[in-house]
Amino acid sequence: MAGRAEFLERIRREVAKTPGLFGASTAPRPPRPAAAAEAIRRELAERWPQALDRFRQEFERVAGVFHRVPDLAAVPDTIAAIARERGARRLVTWDPAILGFDAGARLAADGCAVVAARAGQEDEASRLRHRADAAAAQLGVTGADLVLAETGTLILLSGAGRPRSTSLLPDVHVAVFGRDRLLESLEQVGVMLEDLHVDPDAAMSGAMINFITGPSRTADIELTLTRGVHGPKEVHAVFVEAP
Amino acid sequence: MSEGLLRTTLPDRAGAALRDTFLQQALTIATTKFIDLRRESFEGFPQGEALRDRARAIKEATLQHLDVHLERLADNVERLGGTVHWAATAEEAREIVLRLARDRGVRMAVKSKSMATEEIDLNEALEHAGVTPVETDLGEYIIQLAHEKPSHIIAPAIHKTKGQVAELFSRELGGRFEADPEVLTAVARRALRQKFLEADMGITGANFAVADTGTVVLVTNEGNGRMVTSLPRIHVALMGIEKVIPSMSDLVVFLAILARSATGQKLSSYTTLVRGPRRAGELEGPEEFHLILLDNGRARQIASTLREALYCLRCGACLNVCPVYRQIGGHAYGYTYPGPIGILLTAMLKGNESVRELAHASSLCGACKDVCPVRIDIPRMLVELREHLDREKIAPWSERVVFHAFRRLLLSPAAFRLSARAGRWLQRPFVRAGRLRGLPLLLGRWTRTRDLPPVAARTFRELWKELR
Numbered sequence: 175m176a177g178r179a180e181f182l183e184r185i186r187r188e189v190a191k192t193p194g195l196f197g198a199s200t201a202p203r204p205p206r207p208a209a210a211a212e213a214i215r216r217e218l219a220e221r222w223p224q225a226l227d228r229f230r231q232e233f234e235r236v237a238g239v240f241h242r243v244p245d246l247a248a249v250p251d252t253i254a255a256i257a258r259e260r261g262a263r264r265l266v267t268w269d270p271a272i273l274g275f276d277a278g279a280r281l282a283a284d285g286c287a288v289v290a291a292r293a294g295q296e297d298e299a300s301r302l303r304h305r306a307d308a309a310a311a312q313l314g315v316t317g318a319d320l321v322l323a324e325t326g327t328l329i330l331l332s333g334a335g336r337p338r339s340t341s342l343l344p345d346v347h348v349a350v351f352g353r354d355r356l357l358e359s360l361e362q363v364g365v366m367l368e369d370l371h372v373d374p375d376a377a378m379s380g381a382m383i384n385f386i387t388g389p390s391r392t393a394d395i396e397l398t399l400t401r402g403v404h405g406p407k408e409v410h411a412v413f414v415e416a417p
Numbered sequence: 418m419s420e421g422l423l424r425t426t427l428p429d430r431a432g433a434a435l436r437d438t439f440l441q442q443a444l445t446i447a448t449t450k451f452i453d454l455r456r457e458s459f460e461g462f463p464q465g466e467a468l469r470d471r472a473r474a475i476k477e478a479t480l481q482h483l484d485v486h487l488e489r490l491a492d493n494v495e496r497l498g499g500t501v502h503w504a505a506t507a508e509e510a511r512e513i514v515l516r517l518a519r520d521r522g523v524r525m526a527v528k529s530k531s532m533a534t535e536e537i538d539l540n541e542a543l544e545h546a547g548v549t550p551v552e553t554d555l556g557e558y559i560i561q562l563a564h565e566k567p568s569h570i571i572a573p574a575i576h577k578t579k580g581q582v583a584e585l586f587s588r589e590l591g592g593r594f595e596a597d598p599e600v601l602t603a604v605a606r607r608a609l610r611q612k613f614l615e616a617d618m619g620i621t622g623a624n625f626a627v628a629d630t631g632t633v634v635l636v637t638n639e640g641n642g643r644m645v646t647s648l649p650r651i652h653v654a655l656m657g658i659e660k661v662i663p664s665m666s667d668l669v670v671f672l673a674i675l676a677r678s679a680t681g682q683k684l685s686s687y688t689t690l691v692r693g694p695r696r697a698g699e700l701e702g703p704e705e706f707h708l709i710l711l712d713n714g715r716a717r718q719i720a721s722t723l724r725e726a727l728y729c730l731r732c733g734a735c736l737n738v739c740p741v742y743r744q745i746g747g748h749a750y751g752y753t754y755p756g757p758i759g760i761l762l763t764a765m766l767k768g769n770e771s772v773r774e775l776a777h778a779s780s781l782c783g784a785c786k787d788v789c790p791v792r793i794d795i796p797r798m799l800v801e802l803r804e805h806l807d808r809e810k811i812a813p814w815s816e817r818v819v820f821h822a823f824r825r826l827l828l829s830p831a832a833f834r835l836s837a838r839a840g841r842w843l844q845r846p847f848v849r850a851g852r853l854r855g856l857p858l859l860l861g862r863w864t865r866t867r868d869l870p871p872v873a874a875r876t877f878r879e880l881w882k883e884l885r
Contacts, residue, residue: 177503178491178501178503180503180505181503181505181710181712182484182487182488184505184712184716185483185484185487185658185712185716185719186484188716188717188719188720189480189481189482189483189484189719189720191719191720192481192719192720192724200474200475200478200479200662200663200664200666200667201471201475201664201666201667201669201670202666203664203666204666232683236682236686291700293698294698295700296697296698296699296700300700301700301701304700304701305614305648305701309610309614324683325683325684326683327684332699332701332702333696333698333699334698334699337699337700337701338643338647338701338702339647339648339701342640342643342644342647360669360672360673361669363669364665364666364668364669364670365666367665367668367669368664368665368666371629371630371665374630374692379696379698379699380695380696380698380699380702381497381691381692381693381694381695381696381699381702382646382647382689382690382691382692382702383689383690383692384643384687384688384689384690385672385684385687385688385689385690386686386687387682387683387684387685387686387687387688388686389686390638390639390640390686390687391638391639391686392555392556392602392638392639393572393680394554394555394556394559394572394573394574395555395559395574395577395579395582395598395601395602396443396575396578396579396598397446397447397450397572397575398579398598398599400598400599400602402602402603402606403555403602403605403606403639403640403641404553404606404609404610404613404639404640404641404643404644405639405640405643405644405686405687406640
C-alpha cells in the first residue's frame with residue numbers, strides 16, 4: 175500500500191509539469207479575521223433590522239416558521255405553544271446556561287418532559303441516556319450561533335452542552351436567536367468561519383458546524399417534494415427582540 | 418466486482434432506454450424541472466457569474482499546488498485526532514475500509530450518498546466481508562433495495578415510478594404501502610432511523626475538504642449526512658484528491674453556486690462541516706474519524722488532457738441540459754458517472770479504452786459548458802479525447818478509415834466539389850421525404866438513428882458562383 179510520501183511524490187511530479195500555466199488565485203482572505211469579523215458586527219449593529227426582514231422572507235420561503243418575542247422571558251411560552259400545537263410531549267434542549275432561558279418549568283406545567291443537556295456531562299452513562307432521550311423527543315430546542323439572511327440559514331456550532339442531534343432527531347426543531355447573530359451574506363459567513371478557526375480550540379468546543387436551511391427534504395420519488403425524510407419536518411426560528 | 422469494460426454496447430443500452438416509455442417521460446420531466454430551477458435561481462443572483470469565475474480560479478490554483486494543500490489537509494486532520502489514509506487505487510481504498518471494519522468489529526455501516534464510494538464499488542466489497550452497507554439517501558436506498566445502479570448523480574432513482582417504489586418497499590420491508598411519495602418517505606424514515614441508531618460505522622464522501630482547518634464538508638438535503646457523522650462510533654470519509662480547497666473563504670464561494678446549479682436552492686438544507694472526531698466535552702459524535710484520500714487515476718491528469726475534469730463539483734447540471742443524456746438517461750452510459758462530465762471522468766478513472774463508444778455520445782453543442790458552475794470546457798476535452806482514441810488506435814478501424822477519408826475530402830477543394838456531384842447522383846435511390854434513408858453498409862448504421870440531409874440539388878458553391 176502506498177504511503178503518504180510516495181503518494182505525494184507522484185502528485186508533486188505531475189504538478190511540476192505545469193509551471194505557471196494557470197495564473198489563477200484563490201478567494202481573497204481577510205488578513206486579520208478578528209478585525210474583519212468585528213467590522214461586520216459593527217455594521218450589522220446598525221443594519222440588523224433589514225437583515226432580519228430578509229432572513230424572515232428567505233426562511234419562510236424554505237418552509238421555516240418565524241416567531242418574534244420581546245425578550246428571553248417570553249421564549250418558554252412560545253415553545254410551549256409550538257409543542258402544544260404539534261402534540262409534542264417530550265423535549266430535548268441545549269444547556270439552559272447557553273440558551274439564556276430554561277423552558278423546563280413552563281413545559282412541565284403542560285405535562286411535557288424536558289431533558290436539558292448540561293455542559294460537563296460526558297461520561298458513558300450520560301451519553302447513552304442522552305441518545306435515548308434525543309431519539310424519543312418530538313421537539314428539540316437550540317440556539318443559533320450565526321443567522322444568515324440571504325439564504326434563510328441557521329448556523330449551529332456543536333460542543334459542550336450543545337449536542338448535534340437536538341436539531342436533528344426530533345420532528346420539530348426550534349432555534350432561538352438575538353439580533354447579534356444576524357449576518358447578511360455568505361461572504362460574511364466566510365469571514366466569521368475564518369475568525370472561528372484562528373484559534374478553534376478557544377472559539378468552539380465541538381467538532382461540527384451545521385448550516386440548516388429549512389426542514390429536511392427530498393424529491394427522490396418522482397420529484398415530489400417531501401419534508402422530514404430523516405431530519406426535522408419543521409423548523410421554527412424564534413427571534414428575541416431585546417438585545 | 419469492479420465494472421471493468423462492459424459487455425453490452427452503447428447502442429444496445431441506448432436502444433433499451435429509448436424503448437422504455439416511463440424512463441423517457443421521467444427523464445424529460447426531471448431534466449426540464451432541474452433546468453428551470455437552476456435558471457430561476459441564477460436569474461435572481463447577479464453576482465453568480467463572477468462567483469463562477471472565482472470558483473473556477475480557486476480550482477485551478479488549488480490544483481497547481483495540490484501536493485501542498487493535501488499535506489496541509491492531512492496535517493490538520495491528524496492534529497484534530499483524525500487518521501488519514503492514502504489510497505492510490507480503488508482497490509487500496511476498499512482494503513482500507515474493510516480493514517477498519519474488520520479490526521473494529523463493524524457489522525453494519527450507514528452511508529450517505531457518495532459518488533466516490535460508488536466509484537470504488539465499496540458496497541459489494543463490504544457485503545463480501547460480512548458488513549451490511551445501508552444506503553440512507555432515499556434515492557440510493559431505493560436503488561439498493563432494488564439491486565440497481567443510480568441513473569442521475571443527484572436524483573439516483575428518477576427512473577422508478579412511485580408504484581414501483583411502493584411495491585419494492587412492500588416486498589422488502591414487509592407491509593402494504595400506498596403509492597404516495599409522502600407515505601413512502603415516512604416508511605423509509607422509520608426503517609432508516611433504526612439503522613442510524615444501530616450502525617457502528619458511518620461512511621460519507623466529501624463535497625469539499627478545507628486544507629486550512631482540516632474540515633470535511635458534506636452537502637445534503639435529507640439530513641442523512643448529519644446522521645451518519647453524528648451517531649455511529651466511527652466516521653469514514655472517502656474523497657477524491659481534487660476535492661481539497663484551501664480555506665473557509667474559498668468554501669463559501671462554492672456553497673453559493675453548488676446548490677443553485679444542482680437543484681436551484683440557494684443552499685441545500687444541510688451543509689455539515691466536520692472537524693475530526695468528537696471533542697472533549699461533546700456528548701455525541703464519532704470516537705474515530707478516518708479520511709481516505711483517493712487518487713485512482715486523478716493525479717496523472719493534473720498535467721494532461723482531462724485536467725479540467727478535476728474541477729467538477731458533481732452538481733449534475735451538465736446532465737440535465739445534455740441532449741444525449743436527456744434521451745438515454747444515466748444507465749445507458751454504463752459507468753458510475755453518467756452524462757457529459759461522466760464520459761470524461763470514466764476516461765480518467767478507467768482509461769481511454771473504456772470510452773471508445775462514449776466519447777461520441779455527445780453532439781458537442783456546448784450546453785454543458787454553459788451551465789457548469791466552474792465552466793469546465795467539456796466539448797473541448799471530448800474532441801481531444803476522440804483525437805486520442807484515433808491516435809492510440811482505440812477507435813474502431815471503420816471509424817478511423819471513414820474519418821480519415823472525410824478529412825482528405827475536406828482538405829481538397831477539387832475532391833470536395835467532385836464528391837458533391839458524385840453524391841448527388843449516388844444518393845438518388847435513398848432520398849425519402851427530404852432525408853437520406855436506408856443507406857447500405859456502414860452508412861446504413863449511421864442513418865438508422867440519425868437524420869442525414871441529402872446533398873442539395875444545387876450546392877452552395879454553385880449558387881455562390883452564379884450570384885457573383
